Amino acid sequence: MTDSARPPAWAGVDDDHAAASLLAHESISPEPGDAVALAARLGARAPLPGTGRTAELWGLLATLAATDVGAARMVEPHLDALAVLAQADDAGLDVDLDRVGADATSTWGVYAAEGPGVRLEATAADGAWRLTGTKPWCSLAATLSHALVTAWTPDGRRLFAVDLRTDAVRAADGPWHPRGLRQVVSAPVAFDDALAVPVGDAGWYLRRPGFAWGGIGVAACWWGGAVGVARTMFAAATAREPDQVALAHLGAVDTGLHAARTVLARAAAEVDAGTADGATARRARAVAADVVQDVLARSARSLGPGPLTTDEAHARRCADLELYVRQHHAERDAANHGRHLLEHGSAPW
Incomplete structure (x- = not known):
């Protein structure tokens, strides 16, 4: 995909174009060898979480996932590992x-x-x-x-x-x-x-603050993948006169994506401010996962079986995203969050 065809997924966030610029002139491929090589190149340039540019890092992952979910799935762990090693170095740990x-x-x-x-x-x-x-x-x-x-x-x-x-x-x-x-x-x-x-x-x-940060980075990938699906919905709506049902699905998808983007952007700000905690990560992941599931369901109902059977990129994106978001454990993660709320001792609202 050319640079001009790869707009930043993190639209509306100050760091969106900085994130997209990290992918400028990069060829994004779902093949493992290509994706791992891309991960190595991005690892040399991408910002680390918690260093004032977390939104840029997550914007990079979201933009990558909006183009190819599989590529983002392969790049994210490499960047996370580099962040873990950097945190170890910052903590004065001797890692030979x-x-x-x-x-x-x-x-x-x-x-x-x-x-x-x-x-x-x-x-x-x-x-x-x-x-x-x-x-x-x-x-x-x-x-x-x-x-x-x-x-x-x-x-x-x-x-x-x-x-x-x-x-x-x-x-x-x-x-x-x-x-x-x-x-x-x-x-x-x-x-x-x-x-x-x-x-x-x-x-x-598990104790280090960065453990929670890495989990939100994965949620940014999920969100970016949903953006890619939503773009297919938007393109279909502009190709012919949409009916009320298609318009309703498109409007609902935009609302959900905007809400999740706002939560992720707030989480990035909290990470950089040093105020993010486990609750920040659990909420961000849950919101992103719920929106992804909603976008996948609405796209299927809005577009019908056609793109899932004739559009290889869309069909692969949906299948990749459906499996990727299963890293969120749905009701089990919600129950875990509820348990932490009770252990805190007071209602957070």
């Missing part, structure tokens, strides 16, 4: 990345999921940490060079940096049979006494 062969050209994943029946253990011996076991849901492990991985220690879960290219790491190619994000293989990885270096002490990964 040289020991796992990481440098400025490395491409990163972040693997923190847990799953039934599998467990990744970290043990220290002779001045070195080793990882043994299986980690589920490791996206693009066969394509990336490095990853930040949570593993269990006697003191609890701890974050480690590891080289994915060694014989001690084996990335499975499945099972992976989705209809969306088919190229973003997210499968188990087996570690067999793999050398790793710790990033913070036990629990640091």
